[in-house]
Amino acid sequence: MVVVSVLLAVGACSKEVSFPDASEGDVKRIQEKFPEASLDKLQKGKALYLANCGSCHRLYAPSSKLDDYWESIVPPMADKARISEEEEALILQYLIAKSKPE
C-alpha cells in the first residue's frame, strides 16, 4: 500500500519539478548566513518564488543550483520580476535553503 501511494505521488508530479518545503533543519543551517531566517519566512519565500519566477520560463528546482549561483541570479531576476527587495530576500533564502549541496 505504501508502495502504491508513493508511485501515485511520483506519477502526479512527473510533469512538474518538485518544490520541497523548508524544514527546521534548513532554517538552522541557513541562519549562519541569514540570522533572521525562520520557517515562516521560508514558506513565504517559496510562495513568492512560485508566484513570481515562473512567468517567463519554467521554475527551476532549488536543488538544481548551488548557493553561489542563486546568489548571483536572483538579484537580476528580481529586477525582471519587479518585486521588492524584501520579496527578493525571502525568495533567495528559500532557494538557498533547498539548493544543491556543495
Ligand code: HEC
Ligand atoms: C520578465 C521575465 C522573467 C521573470 C519574471 C524571471 N525571469 Fe529568470 N530569466 C529570464 C530570462 C529572459 C532569462 C535568460 C536570459 C538571462 O539570463 O537574462 C532568465 C534566466 C533565468 C535563470 C537561468 C537559467 C539557466 O539557464 O541556468 C534562472 C535560474 C532564473 N532565470 C531564475 C529566475 C528567478 C528566481 C526569478 C524570480 C525572482 C525569475 N527568474 C524571474 C526572464 C525572467
